[in-house]
Amino acid sequence: MTDPRRAIPRTDALLADPEVAVLVARVGRGRAKSVVVETQAAAREGRLSVERVQPVVVQRLAALAASATSLRPVINATGVVVHTNLGRAPLGPAAREAVFAAAGYVDVELDLADGQRARRGRGTLAALRQSVPEAEDxxxxxxxxxxxxxATTALGSGRELLVSRGEMVEIGDGFRLPDLIESAGARLREVGTTNRTTVEDYRAALSERTGALLKVHPSNFRVTGFTASATVGELAELxxxxxxxxxxxxxxxxxxxxPALPDEPDAASVLHAGADLVTASGDKLLxxxxxxxxxxxxxxxxRLRRHPMARALRVDKLTLAxxxxxxxxxxxxxxxxxxASAQVLEKRTRALADRLAGAGVPVEVVPVAGRVGGGGAPEVPLPGWAVALPExxxxxxxxxxxAVLARLESGRxxxxxxxxxxxxxxxxxxxxLGVAAGGSGATGRGTG
Structure with a gap:
């Protein structure tokens, strides 16, 4: 019978693997080769399966590459997609590769054709316009x-911005939008009431001091019952x-x-309805x-691009990339x-539970409702499944x-x-399995 250890990838083949090569460039060939050799030795000694050699090399090199920072990678097992405490959106492979490529010298403000200065991040801006054709710029x-x-500083400094009283929101950690806007010299004039504001409330508040009409999506809360709000179309016409x-x-x-987030406003629809400017985050649902x-x-x-504040708020080449x-x-x-499909999640979860149960871990598969997080779609549950373990x-x-961050709920x-x-x-x-083998109160309720 052929010895399976003969299938362990060679050192040169591992170093040339595309996933590994990217990390070799970050940690250096000498350090990378040491990791490869140690991992191969673990496989030869039977401490690691052959098929795990390449993934473990990638994992260890990634950890080395990240060792220059105090930030630790975390597996997000909470079911909250845009988790603020975990840095909100995780970047996809394409974005990660783009950040690495942009880390050196790049033509961020240079036209290589004529050697002259060019608009900063023009490729990114073109991609945004392509994604939202309703936007002129x-x-x-x-x-x-x-x-x-x-936006509010360039249009409202020294003037009044009309906003519904029901949209004077606090977005987390005690951060209040009214304080932000007024800090730059604009004056907010509240119109309507907390639960009901109509376009006529805005009309009645108009004066020669009005710099802009402002509509703010409440994001992380909802007012229900006897409510009314002016639509984007009505405000645009006004x-x-x-x-x-x-x-x-x-x-x-x-x-x-x-369609999965029917009450969440989107830039294309808001611009189509007549808004002159839309502001949004790039690290949430995008x-x-x-x-x-x-x-x-x-x-x-x-006008915003020419404002002096724009220089202080601009992004770097890594963000643009x-x-x-x-x-x-x-x-x-x-x-x-x-x-993510609830059916696919259930299949994956039950497979995980079977592996844990086979190792003697007390486990149960339960239905759960995930969340978008980050203030997005707060009332929209994301049906899914979870493995329930002792607290x-x-x-x-x-x-x-x-590190693995799970969710504590009802003592589980x-x-x-x-x-x-x-x-x-x-x-x-x-x-x-490591926690189960280590004991240390894992099978009890603990404090989490």
Whole structure:
């Protein structure tokens, strides 16, 4: 019988593997070769299966490459897709490769054809316009709050911005949009009431001091019952009558309608309804890097681009590269996780449970509702499944390597695969089995 160890990949073949080669360039050939040799030795000694050699080499080299930072990779087993505490959107492979490619010298502000200075990030801006044809022009700044700040400062500094009282929101960690906007010299004038605001409320508040009409998507809460709000179309018509621009902050970064999120506003629809400018985040439902997007009227976008504040809020080449790759590349992790099939998730979860049960781990498969997170679609459940373990598993999983963040609910530790790529499942299984083997209160309730 042929010895399976003969199938262990050769050192030169592993170093030439595309996934490995990218990491070799980051950690150096000497360090990379040492990792390869150690991993091959583990396989020869039977401590590692042959088929795990290449994935383990990639995992160990990635850990080495990340060792220059205090940030630790985490497997997100919470079922919350855009998890703020975990850095919101995980970048897809195309975006990661783009960031690596852009780390050196690149033509971010240079036209190589004539050697002259060119518009910064022109490829990314073209990708945004291609993704949202309703936008005449686009601008990228460093986050969603910055996009709104720049728009309201350029259009409303020293003037009044009309906004519904029901849209004076706080978006998390005590951060309030009214404070942000007024910090740059604009004055917010509230119209209507908390639960009911009509276009006539805006009309009654118009004056020569009005700089813009502002509509803010509440994102992380809903007001229900006896309610009313002015539509984008109504406000756009009012703005055109009086020559006043309408700025709509959609928040989540959805660029086009998504049937799975029917109440979530998207940039294309809002612009089609008549908004002059739309501001949004790039690192939420779009699934890209942290960025703020401004889309809409070419004249107004140019006005924002010329404003002195734009320089302070601009993004670097790495963000531009990642955003362009997210827009033009394959589906990134966030929309893939949002649209993950409950049937597929159940199949994966039961397979995981079978492996754990076979190792003597007390486990149960339970239905769960995942969440979009990041303030997006707060009332939309994402049907899925989870492996339920004793609560005491939570803390050891967080402290492991790799760290695993699960969800604590009703005295149980729930491991949800919605946000766990299939290529990370083996690492997750090893982490779970490691906690089970280590004991340390994992089978008890613990404190998490």
């Amino acid at each position: 686009a601008l990228v700044v460093n986050n969603g709050a910055a996009a709104l700040l720049l 703005g055109r009558e009086h020559g006043i621009p309408l700025v709509v902050d959609t928040g989540s970064g959805l660029l086009a309608p998504d 699934g890209g890097p942290q960025a703020g997007l401004v889309l809409g009227s070419a004249e107004l976008v140019a 990642a955003l362009e790759a997210t827009l033009l590349g394959p589906e990134p992790p966030v929309p893939a996780a949002v649209h 005491g598993y939570a803390a050891p999983l967080r402290h492991g390597d790799p 530790c729930l491991v949800d695969l919605r946000c766990v790529p299939q290529e990370q499942e083996e690492d997750l299984v090893e982490a779970l």
